[in-house]
Each structure stands twice: as C-alpha cells, then as structure tokens.
Amino acid sequence: MNFRLIGMVSGAALAVTLFVSAAINSEPITRSNDTVVVNTTDISKTVRGFKGATPVQIYIKKNKVVKVEALPNRETPQYFAKAKTLLKQFEGKTVKKATQMEVDGVSGATYSSKALIKNVQQGLAYYEDKK
Known part of the structure; x- marks a missing residue:
C-alpha cells in the first residue's frame, strides 16, 4: 500500500515538474531546419x-x-471548424503580404474568425520584429 502511495506522489511530482518546465521554456518562435514556427x-x-x-x-x-x-x-467545435477554414488564405503568401491581407470572417462564426485573423496578424508582426 505504501509503495502505491509513493508511486502516485512521485508521478504527480513528475507531471508538475514537466508542466512547469514546458511553461517556462515555451518560446513564441522556434526554428527547425529552414522553417520558423510562430506560436501565438x-x-x-x-x-x-x-x-x-x-x-x-x-x-x-x-x-x-x-x-x-x-x-x-x-x-464551439462546429462553428470553429467553419472559422478555421479561413486560415488557408494566408498560405503561400509572403509574410509582408499576409500581414497586410484583409480577410473576411466566416458567417456564423464571426467571433472565432476575427480572433483567428488577429492571432495570425499579431504572430506575423512578432515574427517580423524578431527575425
């Protein structure tokens, strides 16, 4: 019984350590080979x-x-699925062009659409500032 309790406490401590470590080490920009990933x-x-x-x-x-x-x-998954279709409009564009794009929101998912567009714009502006 004591071994089970020790195992549970050890597992919980490890999970907390990993979570805190990931939160501390999360960087908005990561580089892998020739690709830059911006996390907003x-x-x-x-x-x-x-x-x-x-x-x-x-x-x-x-x-x-x-x-x-x-x-x-x-x-809400059904509305968000509609909104995230607009993300494809940014693909293939230069960072400068994508930053300047005026993308219309998706009808029925207006809040999610506007938030996604704003996230992309802020992420690209951050990239431009830090590259």
Missing part, C-alpha cells in the same frame, strides 16, 4: 473568440507562410 499562445493572450483564446501556429519558410494551424481552444 503568449503573443496574443488578449485576443478572444466567442469562448476564449484561439491561438495558432504559423509555419514560415523562406519568408513565406507555409501553413497556419489552429491550436487547442474552447470554441
């Missing part, structure tokens, strides 16, 4: 969709947006 979780903390934050990851290669993907959030 910390950059756009104040940007909110209908139910909360809607962070994205922006993949940039040779100063072009390769992919934008939505990260976990609390938005």
Whole structure:
C-alpha cells in the first residue's frame, strides 16, 4: 500500500515538474531546419473568440507562410471548424503580404474568425520584429 502511495506522489511530482518546465521554456518562435514556427499562445493572450483564446501556429519558410494551424481552444467545435477554414488564405503568401491581407470572417462564426485573423496578424508582426 505504501509503495502505491509513493508511486502516485512521485508521478504527480513528475507531471508538475514537466508542466512547469514546458511553461517556462515555451518560446513564441522556434526554428527547425529552414522553417520558423510562430506560436501565438503568449503573443496574443488578449485576443478572444466567442469562448476564449484561439491561438495558432504559423509555419514560415523562406519568408513565406507555409501553413497556419489552429491550436487547442474552447470554441464551439462546429462553428470553429467553419472559422478555421479561413486560415488557408494566408498560405503561400509572403509574410509582408499576409500581414497586410484583409480577410473576411466566416458567417456564423464571426467571433472565432476575427480572433483567428488577429492571432495570425499579431504572430506575423512578432515574427517580423524578431527575425
């Protein structure tokens, strides 16, 4: 019985350590080979969709947006699925062009759409500032 309790406490301590370590070491920009990944979780903390934050990851290669993907959030899945389709509009554009784009929100998912667009814009501006 004592071994079980010790194992549970050790496991919990390890989980907390890993969580805190990941939070401390999370950088908005990471580089892997020739691709830069911008994570807007910390950059756009104040940007909110209908139910909360809607962070994205922006993949940039040779100063072009390769992919934008939505990260976990609390938005209503059926509406958020509609909103995240607009992320494809940024792909293939230079960072400068993507930053200047005026993207329309998706009808029926207006809050989520606006939040995603704002996340991408802030992420690209951060990249431009830090590159």
